Amino acid sequence: MSAQYPVARPRRLRRNPALRRMVAGTRLHPADLILPMFAKEGISEPQPVASMPGVVQHTRDSLRKAAHEAAEAGVGGVILFGIPEVKDARGSAADDPDGVLQVALRDVVAEVGDSMVVMADTCLDEFTDNGHCGLLTPSGDVDNDATLERYASIAVAQAEAGSQMVAPSGMMDGQVAAIRAALDGAGHGDVPILAYSVKYASAFYGPFRDAAECAPQFGDRSTHQQDPAGPLEEALREVRLDLAEGADAVMVKPALAYLDIISRVRAEVDVPVAAYQVSGEYAMIEAAAANGWVDRERMIMESLVAIKRAGADLILTYWATEVARTL
Numbered sequence: 214m215s216a217q218y219p220v221a222r223p224r225r226l227r228r229n230p231a232l233r234r235m236v237a238g239t240r241l242h243p244a245d246l247i248l249p250m251f252a253k254e255g256i257s258e259p260q261p262v263a264s265m266p267g268v269v270q271h272t273r274d275s276l277r278k279a280a281h282e283a284a285e286a287g288v289g290g291v292i293l294f295g296i297p298e299v300k301d302a303r304g305s306a307a308d309d310p311d312g313v314l315q316v317a318l319r320d321v322v323a324e325v326g327d328s329m330v331v332m333a334d335t336c337l338d339e340f341t342d343n344g345h346c347g348l349l350t351p352s353g354d355v356d357n358d359a360t361l362e363r364y365a366s367i368a369v370a371q372a373e374a375g376s377q378m379v380a381p382s383g384m385m386d387g388q389v390a391a392i393r394a395a396l397d398g399a400g401h402g403d404v405p406i407l408a409y410s411v412k413y414a415s416a417f418y419g420p421f422r423d424a425a426e427c428a429p430q431f432g433d434r435s436t437h438q439q440d441p442a443g444p445l446e447e448a449l450r451e452v453r454l455d456l457a458e459g460a461d462a463v464m465v466k467p468a469l470a471y472l473d474i475i476s477r478v479r480a481e482v483d484v485p486v487a488a489y490q491v492s493g494e495y496a497m498i499e500a501a502a503a504n505g506w507v508d509r510e511r512m513i514m515e516s517l518v519a520i521k522r523a524g525a526d527l528i529l530t531y532w533a534t535e536v537a538r539t540l
Contacts, residue, residue, distance in 0.1 A: 239522040241514075243287030243537035247332075247487070247529045251424050252276050252317035253296040264420035265492055266499045268531055270296060276317055277324040279534070280331075286537035290330035292380060292529060293317050294425050296339055303348065304340030304363065308370040315374035322375035332378035332407065333371040335364060335392065338427040345429055346383040346437065355437060357385050364388050365395035372401040380464070382409040384437040386454075393459035405461035407487060411448045411474055414438035417467045417493030424492065441470075448474050449481055456482065462527070467491040469516060472523040479524025488525035490516065495531045510539075 226236050253260060253270035260270040271279060280291055295314030297306035306312040314333060321331050337360070338346045347360030360383065368379045379396070381388045389408050396404050414435045422428040439447060452463050463482060465475045466489035479486050494516065502509030513532050520528050530536070 239518050241517055241521055241536070241540055243540050244289035245521070245527055246288050246533035246537055247290040247292055247330075247527055248279075248283050248288050248533035249292050249294065249489075249529055249531060250276060250279060251294050251296060252313055254313035255298040262420065262424040264423045264496055265531065266496075266503065268424060268495075270424065271317075273316065273320055277320050280321045280324050280329075283534045283537070284325040284328045286534045287540075288329055288533045288537045289527065290332060290378075291321060291325075292332045292334055293321065294334050294339055296426050300340055300342040302342060304337035307337055307340040307363070308366040310370060310373070312370075315370055318371060318374040318376050322377075330377050331375065332380055333374075333376040335368050335371060335379045335381040336383045337363060337367070338383075338429075339425045343430045344422075344427050345432075346434060347385060353432065355385075357387070357437075360385050361387055361391040365391045368392040368404075369395050369399045369401065372396055372399070372404045376404065378405050378407055378461075380407040380409065382412065382466075384409065384412050384434075384439070387458070389455045389460045390458035406459060407462045407464060408455040408460035409466055409489075410452045410455040410460065410463040411465040411471075411478065412438050413441050413467065413471065415441060415467050415470070415491070415493070417470065417491045420492035420496045445474070445477060449477065452478055452482060456484065460484070462487060464489060464529075465525070467494060468520045468525070468528070469494050472519060475520065475523040475525050485526045486524055487527035487529060488520050488523070489529040490520060490531070492531070514539075 226232055251270045256272055259272055259275040262268045297313045318333055336346055338344055345355055347355040350356045371379050381392055389406055462485040464487040465471055465478055468488040468490045475488050498512050501507045
């Protein structure tokens with residue numbers, strides 16, 4: 214820099230809203246946003262999620278309506294989670310062609326067509342009676358390789374129900390390769406995979422487990438999700454492995470507590486990078502705003518801009534429709 218104060222005055226470019234908007238270095242667009250939605254089997258009215266004000270478990274009708282509203286607002290995509298009436302150790306409903314998630318996928322695709330990307334979470338925790346992300350061994354450990362077979366079957370069922378992208382979130386070793394092979398073998402080679410490549414064993418997931426009814430009945434997920442204190446290289450290794458196995462895009466989850474990880478992943482790869490602004494991030498802002506402690510709208514936008522500035526191309530957020538309408 215050659216000029217110094219008083220010649221150099223950075224405040225000149227911050228003098229009014231038009232100037233600030235013109236020189237903004239980080240811009241959000243509705244198409245950057247992905248709305249997570251929960252479809253619950255066997256309910257006649259949407260069920261509010263107490264720990265996530267404004268979020269509901271949807272009926273078929275309310276799901277279609279919410280998807281339509283998101284598409285009208287310009288939201289880039291939705292990701293669907295299913296909550297079945299009956300759960301078992303295999304998560305049998307997860308790949309049932311008439312299961313809640315496949316029905317939801319068909320409904321939403323019929324409602325919004327190609328106006329937005331309709332994708333599905335590809336995991337077992339919402340479907341197992343124990344709340345774990347995979348099949349269990351007799352000792353209660355998650356059986357990685359047996360679980361891969363279930364993920365492969367689930368991904369094919371989702372693709373056949375119309376899912377335009379699948380998003381494996383279980384953090385099993387080899388899950389992307391297993392899903393890619395299954396999709397290709399079933400004639401769905403054009404369905405991309407958004408891999409939950411960097412997913413931490415985080416306390417920020419608490420409210421989600423209320424919404425998806427998937428809290429583990431015993432133990433936790435620390436054997437497959439990453440340690441929050443783990444080395445950066447572990448995160449980058451997971452990303453590289455998923456890309457080598459055929460992932461088309463990668464995700465970091467959670468977002469705000471891991472902006473440094475998002476930034477490093479963005480610098481590492483040449484595919485789209487997504488970040489999930491998870492339930493705990495959402496709930497904290499909503500709770501603080503309800504108490505009058507923070508400016509809700511400003512805090513929502515500031516948090517999303519931070520995630521975008523860190524390098525996320527796509528942001529999964531429960532505020533997607535609301536924010537898209539304001540952009």
